[in-house]
Amino acid sequence: xxxxxxxxxxxxxxxxxxxxxxxxxxxxxxxxxxxxxxxxxxxxxxxxxxxxxxxxxxxxxxxxxxxxxxxxxxxxxxxxxxxxxxxxxxxxxxxxxxxxxxxxxxxxxxxxxx
Amino acid sequence: xxxxxxxxxxxxxxxxxxxxxxxxxxxxxxxxxxxxxxxxxxxxxxxxxxxxxxxxxxxxxxxxxxxxxxxxxxxxxxxxxxxxxxxxxxxxxxxxxxxxxxxxxxxxxxxxxxxxxxxxxxxxxxxxxxxxxxxxxxxxxxxxxxxxxxxxxxxxxxxxxxxxxxxxxxxxxxxxxxxxxxxxxxxxxxxxxxxxxxxxxxxxxxxxxxxxxxxxxxxxxxxxxxxxxxxxxxxxxxxxxxxxxxxxxxxxxxxxxxxxxxxxxxxxxxxxxxxxxxxxxxxxxxxxxxxxxxxxxxxxxxxxxxxxxxxxxxxxxxxxxxxxxxxxxxxxxxxxxxxxxxxxxxxxxxxxxxxxxxxxxxxxxxxxxxxxxxxxxxxxxxxxxxxxxxxxxxxxxxxxxxxxxxxxxxxxxxxxxxxxxxxxxxxxxxxxxxxxxxxxxxxxxxxxxxxxxxxxxxxxxxxxxxxxxxxxxxxxxxxxxxxxxxxxxxxxxxxxxxxxxxxxxxxxxxxxxxxxxxxxxxxxxxxxxxxxxxxxxxxxxxxxxxxxxxxxxxxxxxxxxxxxxxxxxxxxxxxxxxxxxxxxxxxxxxxxxxxxxxxxxxxxxxxxxxxxxxxxxxxxxxxxxxxxxxxxxxxxxxxxxxxxxxxxxxxxxxxxxxxxxxxxxxxxxxxxxxxxxxxxxxxxxxxxxxxxxxxxxxxxxxxxxxxxxxxxxxxxxxxxxxxx
Numbered sequence: 043x044x045x046x047x048x049x050x051x052x053x054x055x056x057x058x059x060x061x062x063x064x065x066x067x068x069x070x071x072x073x074x075x076x077x078x079x080x081x082x083x084x085x086x087x088x089x090x091x092x093x094x095x096x097x098x099x100x101x102x103x104x105x106x107x108x109x110x111x112x113x114x115x116x117x118x119x120x121x122x123x124x125x126x127x128x129x130x131x132x133x134x135x136x137x138x139x140x141x142x143x144x145x146x147x148x149x150x151x152x153x154x155x156x
Numbered sequence: 157x158x159x160x161x162x163x164x165x166x167x168x169x170x171x172x173x174x175x176x177x178x179x180x181x182x183x184x185x186x187x188x189x190x191x192x193x194x195x196x197x198x199x200x201x202x203x204x205x206x207x208x209x210x211x212x213x214x215x216x217x218x219x220x221x222x223x224x225x226x227x228x229x230x231x232x233x234x235x236x237x238x239x240x241x242x243x244x245x246x247x248x249x250x251x252x253x254x255x256x257x258x259x260x261x262x263x264x265x266x267x268x269x270x271x272x273x274x275x276x277x278x279x280x281x282x283x284x285x286x287x288x289x290x291x292x293x294x295x296x297x298x299x300x301x302x303x304x305x306x307x308x309x310x311x312x313x314x315x316x317x318x319x320x321x322x323x324x325x326x327x328x329x330x331x332x333x334x335x336x337x338x339x340x341x342x343x344x345x346x347x348x349x350x351x352x353x354x355x356x357x358x359x360x361x362x363x364x365x366x367x368x369x370x371x372x373x374x375x376x377x378x379x380x381x382x383x384x385x386x387x388x389x390x391x392x393x394x395x396x397x398x399x400x401x402x403x404x405x406x407x408x409x410x411x412x413x414x415x416x417x418x419x420x421x422x423x424x425x426x427x428x429x430x431x432x433x434x435x436x437x438x439x440x441x442x443x444x445x446x447x448x449x450x451x452x453x454x455x456x457x458x459x460x461x462x463x464x465x466x467x468x469x470x471x472x473x474x475x476x477x478x479x480x481x482x483x484x485x486x487x488x489x490x491x492x493x494x495x496x497x498x499x500x501x502x503x504x505x506x507x508x509x510x511x512x513x514x515x516x517x518x519x520x521x522x523x524x525x526x527x528x529x530x531x532x533x534x535x536x537x538x539x540x541x542x543x544x545x546x547x548x549x550x551x552x553x554x555x556x557x558x559x560x561x562x563x564x565x566x567x568x569x570x571x572x573x574x575x576x577x578x579x580x581x582x583x584x585x586x587x588x589x590x591x592x593x594x595x596x597x598x599x600x601x602x603x604x605x606x607x608x609x610x611x612x613x614x615x616x617x618x619x620x621x622x623x624x625x626x627x628x629x630x631x632x633x634x635x636x637x638x639x640x641x642x643x644x645x646x647x648x649x650x651x652x653x654x655x656x657x658x659x660x661x662x663x664x665x666x667x668x669x670x671x672x673x674x675x676x677x678x679x680x681x682x683x684x685x686x687x688x689x690x691x692x693x694x695x696x697x698x699x700x701x702x703x704x705x706x707x708x709x710x711x712x713x714x715x716x717x718x719x720x721x722x723x724x725x726x727x728x729x730x731x732x733x734x735x736x737x738x739x740x741x742x743x744x745x746x747x748x749x750x751x752x753x754x755x756x757x758x759x760x761x762x763x764x765x766x767x768x769x770x771x772x773x774x775x776x777x778x779x780x781x782x783x784x785x786x787x788x789x790x791x792x793x794x795x796x797x798x799x800x801x802x803x804x805x806x807x808x809x810x811x812x813x814x815x816x817x818x819x820x821x822x823x824x825x826x827x828x829x830x831x832x833x834x835x836x837x838x839x840x841x842x843x844x845x846x847x848x849x850x851x852x853x854x855x856x857x858x859x860x861x862x863x864x865x866x867x868x869x870x871x872x873x874x875x876x877x878x879x880x
């Protein structure tokens with residue numbers, strides 16, 4: 043599991059790579075919280091290169107989304123491959139998140155409504 | 157004023173005018189002498205200056221027929237009229253010189269001059285007597301008058317001032333000259349590459365500085381003195397490089413530890429002249445060259461181009477030059493040493509690189525083995541090594557060894573030992589026999605008492621066996637993939653090169669796929685930190701057991717990083733060598749693992765599942781479904797089965813059965829994973845109702861079949877997925 047971050051104006055983008063298994067959850071969650079605590083309230087998670095995602099991963103996304111809503115921020119999930127989207131769909135969470143087909147699309151939407 | 161007096165005054169002023177226009181000291185002195193003679197109407201005059209170093213009076217210039225003879229003649233202070241005047245500062249007028257016992261007859265004898273009468277006045281500058289001025293034999297009269305004395309006194313006052321002024325000027329000029337010479341000498345440090353070049357260049361500067369044709373440096377070489385560098389010495393003399401230091405001026409310098417200046421060596425008892433014809437000019441100046449106050453050489457200068465002989469000032473200049481030449485010599489010597497050291501270091505670096513180069517970097521093993529190895533020498537050239545050889549028919553040889561000692565000797569011995577051991581692999585595939593044969597040869601080569609500890613093993617990937625023998629090396633480790641326990645590999649055995657005849661024990665054990673062989677030298681476990689605490693085998697074992705990396709390279713880096721962390725800034729004492737071999741089974745589509753109930757262990761299980769999925773070319777979605785389900789199943793066992801206790805055991809048995817991937821989890825938790833619940837929607841997560849059930853819900857949806865069974869104290873969860 044590798045997590046890289048980059049900034050695009052007021053939007054922070056995290057790029058996931060590898061398996062987001064339960065042994066990596068704590069560190070990934072901490073990293074995302076750190077970003078929020080630093081004042082990044084517009085987060086985009088690029089899931090294009092994620093190999094597998096389990097409920098522990100979903101739990102992080104939900105927790106981050108809730109935290110951002112408190113701050114009037116936004117969370118966007120992008121570029122999900124079908125096998126990842128499937129997991130969202132199975133547990134009926136596909137309508138709960140803002141899901142975009144690309145990071146560019148997400149950034150554009152974030153800035154349009156701002 | 158009387159006409160006579162006016163005439164005298166005019167003469168006086170004329171002389172003064174001429175003196176004032178002269179800059180050169182000698183010319184000034186000549187003018188003073190001539191002036192005194194003319195003014196006093198005397199047959200001769202002389203001027204002597206005091207040499208405060210030798211307490212002598214010396215004739216700088218004398219006029220009259222015999223003037224030249226007197227030049228540079230020296231008389232002791234207090235001797236003769238001049239001596240008395242110089243010592244007392246009182247003028248003397250003597251009109252019956254023939255009978256006066258105070259007269260120093262020596263000078264008259266040399267010059268064959270007969271002194272009848274004389275006036276001698278001191279030359280005084282600021283209460284300092286610098287010399288005396290004498291006029292001798294009043295022309296056409298029997299005696300000098302008191303008036304004459306007064307006139308000469310007045311003249312001497314003026315003369316003393318003029319001399320002092322010229323002296324100051326001369327001294328300044330000398331200083332400037334000395335400085336320029338020293339500067340030129342300093343410059344040669346940078347322009348000359350070798351010590352010989354430097355010395356030759358320096359003596360060329362001495363030639364110019366002292367306006368001389370012959371300069372030599374005669375240096376100590378063992379017990380003798382030889383010409384080290386020279387200019388103008390006839391080849392005949394140089395041929396016999398050795399220079400005698402018996403009863404000659406060199407011996408005198410050794411004895412007195414000081415330099416020599418001689419206006420005429422033929423009249424100087426310090427010189428033993430064997431072949432007078434060698435010198436065209438009789439003046440000589442030389443000084444010893446000292447290193448830490450010991451005479452190591454002489455700097456000799458002869459054949460002055462100018463007619464005037466060398467003076468004290470020339471010796472002082474030469475002494476200064478000698479000091480600078482010595483500085484240059486030392487500097488050049490240091491530079492040469494530094495260059496040699498740099499060259500040595502460059503050669504050492506090449507040796508180190510060559511040594512690293514002979515250690516294999518690639519390990520061709522047809523996917524049967526995943527190997528990573530490295531060695532970090534404590535000094536540039538180390539004594540540790542590892543080796544790896546494919547032996548054919550799925551067999552591979554692996555060696556790790558540690559040569560006693562460090563640096564170049566250990567490095568050389570390492571190269572010999574490595575080749576020797578390597579050669580014997582061609583004859584036998586028995587590690588014990590290889591060590592026995594290698595020991596014989598290494599013992600024969602080890603004249604300096606060097607020895608090498610070595611662990612030698614052969615990995616048979618067809619039989620899945622490790623055969624090993626040990627020559628005084630540490631216990632080596634095999635990490636079992638299923639249990640994550642470490643098996644020790646060790647046999648008793650002496651290091652290679654200690655005894656001529658030695659036999660070794662051999663042991664054999666089977667391995668399971670994904671077992672990891674860790675070979676290391678004592679530099680690993682004995683790596684110390686700043687407090688001299690060793691890294692230790694316990695920490696090494698813990699690190700190996702906790703490694704969740706999927707490659708040997710990853711595990712090796714993990715251990716090396718951990719050692720570096722332990723060492724901190726402490727200087728490494730010993731070479732660190734590590735070889736990690738993961739024993740593979742390519743094409744194997746099953747795996748059995750045993751792990752503790754800790755979340756991080758999910759990675760080991762996922763690594764294996766991933767490997768099998770790749771082996772059967774599973775699609776991305778199917779692979780993701782399986783991996784996600786394994787993650788959920790293991791998380792549930794840890795969280796809900798063992799309730800986060802870290803010491804529960806989980807056995808995982810996975811295998812492709814036809815086109816179905818089956819994974820069975822077996823645990824001994826009191827509370828087994830409950831039977832499948834009715835689907836709980838993910839929205840439960842949103843309501844903070846926890847994720848109980850969502851994992852199982854996911855498994856049910858992603859996998860084709862989920863079975864739960866409890867037998868005795870064990871819970872079995874079997875999940876299946878068809879791979880198409």
